[in-house]
Amino acid sequence: MIAQFVDDHQNTWDELLPEMTLAINSSVSETTGFSPAFLLQGREPTLSLENQSTCDGPISG
Template sequence: MIAQFTDADYRTWDENWPVLQLAVNTSVAKTSGYSSAFITQPREPRLPNALFDGQTTRTGSCTQTPAENAEKL
C-alpha cells in the first residue's frame, strides 16, 4: 500500500502517513468482519470528507443501547 501512495519517489512515504494510517485502520478484516478502528472504538471514524456534513451517518444521537452494542461486538 505504501508503494501505491509514493509513486516513483519512495522517499516521500512519510508525507502520506495520515492517509495511509486511515486506510489501514478503516479496512475491514476478513476474519472478524470489522475494521480495527471499529474494534478499538465502538464506532467507525468520521472520514475527512464527512467532517463538515450535516448528514453524517453514525454521529449524533446513539441508536443502540450499550447492551445491544456489546452483543453486536
C-alpha cells in the same frame, strides 16, 4: 501493504503516513468483519466528507 506503497514513493513515503494509517484503520478485516478502528473505539471513524452537508441552499424548517 506499506512496503508496496514505499516502493512507489521512495522519497515522500513518510509524508503520506496519515493517509496510510487511515486506510489501514478503516479497512474491514475478512476474519473479524470489523475494521481496526471499530474494534478499538467501538465505532467507525467519521471522515471529513461525511461531515459536509450536500444541500445546495439554506435549510428551511
